Amino acid sequence: PGRWTTENGKTCLREAFIPFSTGTRVCTGAGFAMVEGPLLLAMLVRKWRFAAVPERVPVPVAYLTVRAKDGIWLEVRRR
Numbered sequence: 277p278g279r280w281t282t283e284n285g286k287t288c289l290r291e292a293f294i295p296f297s298t299g300t301r302v303c304t305g306a307g308f309a310m311v312e313g314p315l316l317l318a319m320l321v322r323k324w325r326f327a328a329v330p331e332r333v334p335v336p337v338a339y340l341t342v343r344a345k346d347g348i349w350l351e352v353r354r355r
């Protein structure tokens with residue numbers, strides 16, 4: 277995380293990391309999404325344990341964004 281506190285890191289955070297786009301058509305829900313995402317994740321991992329399926333290692337594929345070629349396979353167990 278320390279890399280985001282350097283001068284270069286701060287510039288990258290503003291100019292290179294743009295999941296919500298930038299400029300006049302920037303995502304108006306960005307602030308909400310940054311609260312909603314971690315909240316949902318916290319609620320899920322509180323009740324469930326997620327583990328990677330060893331035979332199904334995700335293969336990253338880059339289009340506009342990076343995704344897993346055949347999805348991300350997880351074993352889900354109740355805590």
Ligand code: HEM
Nearest residue numbers: 295296297298300301302303304305306308309310312313
């Ligand atoms: C992780 C979640 C989200 C991501 C990654 C995301 C990403 C984006 C991106 C990249 C754009 C620009 C699209 C373009 O230039 O054509 C956009 C636009 C927009 N987003 Fe999101 N978004 C997210 C969640 C949300 C949420 C939760 C809301 C509403 C509550 C929202 C409302 C909007 C609206 C209204 C626009 C259009 C803004 C405009 O064109 O003036 N987004 N979003």
